[in-house]
Amino acid sequence: MNTETTKCLIIGSGPAGYTAAIYATRANLAPILYEGLQPGGQLTTTSEVENFPGYPDGVMGSQMMEDFKNQAARFGADIRSGYIEKIDLSKRPFEALDDNGATVMADTVIIATGASAKYLGLPDETTYAGMGVSACATCDGFFYRGRTVAVVGGGDTACEEAYYLSGLAKQVYLIVRKPHLRASKVMQKRVTEKENITILYNTNTLGLFGEGFLEGAHLVEHAGTDKEHKFDIKIDGFFLAIGHKPNTDLFEGQLKLDDQGYIVLPGDNQQTSVAGVFAAGDVADPKYQQAVCAAGSGCRAALDADLFLMEQQ
Ligand code: NDP
Numbered sequence: 001m002n003t004e005t006t007k008c009l010i011i012g013s014g015p016a017g018y019t020a021a022i023y024a025t026r027a028n029l030a031p032i033l034y035e036g037l038q039p040g041g042q043l044t045t046t047s048e049v050e051n052f053p054g055y056p057d058g059v060m061g062s063q064m065m066e067d068f069k070n071q072a073a074r075f076g077a078d079i080r081s082g083y084i085e086k087i088d089l090s091k092r093p094f095e096a097l098d099d100n101g102a103t104v105m106a107d108t109v110i111i112a113t114g115a116s117a118k119y120l121g122l123p124d125e126t127t128y129a130g131m132g133v134s135a136c137a138t139c140d141g142f143f144y145r146g147r148t149v150a151v152v153g154g155g156d157t158a159c160e161e162a163y164y165l166s167g168l169a170k171q172v173y174l175i176v177r178k179p180h181l182r183a184s185k186v187m188q189k190r191v192t193e194k195e196n197i198t199i200l201y202n203t204n205t206l207g208l209f210g211e212g213f214l215e216g217a218h219l220v221e222h223a224g225t226d227k228e229h230k231f232d233i234k235i236d237g238f239f240l241a242i243g244h245k246p247n248t249d250l251f252e253g254q255l256k257l258d259d260q261g262y263i264v265l266p267g268d269n270q271q272t273s274v275a276g277v278f279a280a281g282d283v284a285d286p287k288y289q290q291a292v293c294a295a296g297s298g299c300r301a302a303l304d305a306d307l308f309l310m311e312q313q
Contacts, residue, residue, distance in 0.1 A: 002102055006032045008305050009096055009106035011084050012247075014041025015291045016281025017112035018068035019298030020305075024110070025075035027306040032078045032104060039081060040065030041114050042282075043291060045136045047164055052291055064291075089254045089274050107312075108276045108305040111251065111263065112298060115244035115282040115289070120152065124208035128238070132214025135240045137161035144169045149237035150217060152205060154178060158241035159187035165239070166194045173233055174199045175219065205238075206230070214238060246283045255279075262286045270301035271308075278304050 008024045008031040010017050017033055024031040043049065043061035050058040059067075073079055084104075086097040093105040117135035119125050125133050134140040137151070141164060149169045151162040154176040162174045174191060179201050181188050191197050206218040209232075217238060221229045246262045248255075256264040256273035263272055263284040270278040280301040281294035 003105060004032070004102065005093065005105045005107075006030065006078075007107045007309060008032075008110065008302070009084075009094070009104055009108070010034070010110045010112060011087075011096075011250075012036050012041070012112035012114055012281070012283070013039050013069070013079075014043065014065070014112060014114050014281055014294060015068060016114070016283075016294040016298035016301070017041070017110070018065070018072045019295040020110045020112060020280055020302040021072035021077040021079065021298075022068075022075060023299050023302030024305065025072065025077045027302065029108075029302070029306060029309070030076070030078070031110075031302075032080065032106075033072070034080050034082055034084050034098065036083045036113065040069070045139050046160075047138045049291065068295075084250065087250060087254075089251070089277055092276055094277070108278065108308055110270075110298075110301045110305060111272070111277065111279040111283055112281045112294075112301075113247040113250070113283045115246045117240060118243050118245050119240055120205060120242065122205065122207060125238075125240070128208055128210065128214045131212065132210065132236060133208070133238050133240070137164050137239050137241075140237070140239075141165050141168050144237045146170050147236040148234060149173070149239060150175055150233065150235045151239045151241055153241035153243070154181045154183065155241070155243065156183045156187050157243075159183040159191045161239055161241045162197050163187070163190050163194060165237075166191075166197050169237070170196065172197045173235065175203050175205060175217075176201050177204050178202070208238060244282065244289070246286075248283060258286070260286060269304045270297055271304055276305075276308055 008029040010033040013035040046061040048058045082099045088095045096104045148171040150173040152175045166172045216234045263279040278301040280297040
């Protein structure tokens, strides 16, 4: 298999990866970008994005990512639909192996691999995967028209998904483990005012049941207290919206990660614990996780990579 060289390898698409590609191409770094298993990243699984500046009427997440990609391609970024299977960050140039067996030797690497949805860890989630259990309401909500579903979580994602599903399903339960929602005030207002959303506070999921397809969930309210109450709800769909796990398995043992697996950026720029390796977007951002922040950090990572290469000359 062939070996290529590049000044800048970008791993991952999404707002961080594509923005890094826009800036890196304009800095003459001729970057190679691998889009990964989910081209466009998480935004391709959301519905309308209303808070990205420059789209006053909102924009569909997948359309926005197409716009980002086209902008990077216009300047000549080499955008590929594969993924990086293995990478050695122990010496420069860094050596990456793609899913076709080709090797890319890179002077700098920008990691923009994002984060993936978390699951509760119940064995039943696997049993009913694709048969009632989902982590993406906008991908799978269509199958639950006129039916009853539950969403787990109390953050913005959970509220957004519950609200979206309430337009399709007959009834939506929002299962929240705390006595309050964590979501922004505007999202809280939307879900509490929607008549077909029922919020179950102080409630956890014990398990799921059903013959073949999902038919319901076993829940517990006020677990471990004298008010503890176990009960079942009948549902056709169970949607997880309890946060994300950073996609850093590829870099374990090679870069400094925090206790949740996010890439640590030790300085005041996007450089990781390894010189010449930069990170951008949700993979290094446990706090904000917004598309606009990811895009901004993608820009910073490309500028940092360019500066790093100039300093090496
Ligand atoms: P969050 O981390 O904000 O919320 C996760 C929710 O899941 C919390 O309510 C948490 O409960 C709950 N949870 C976590 N683990 C479990 C568990 N094991 N069992 C039950 N419940 C659990 O994640 P989000 O994905 O909602 O949001 C991430 C970031 O993205 C946030 O900054 C958010 O504001 C942002 N976002 C913004 C949007 C927008 O502006 N349009 C849309 C979507 C997300 P607890 O509160 O008890 O910890």
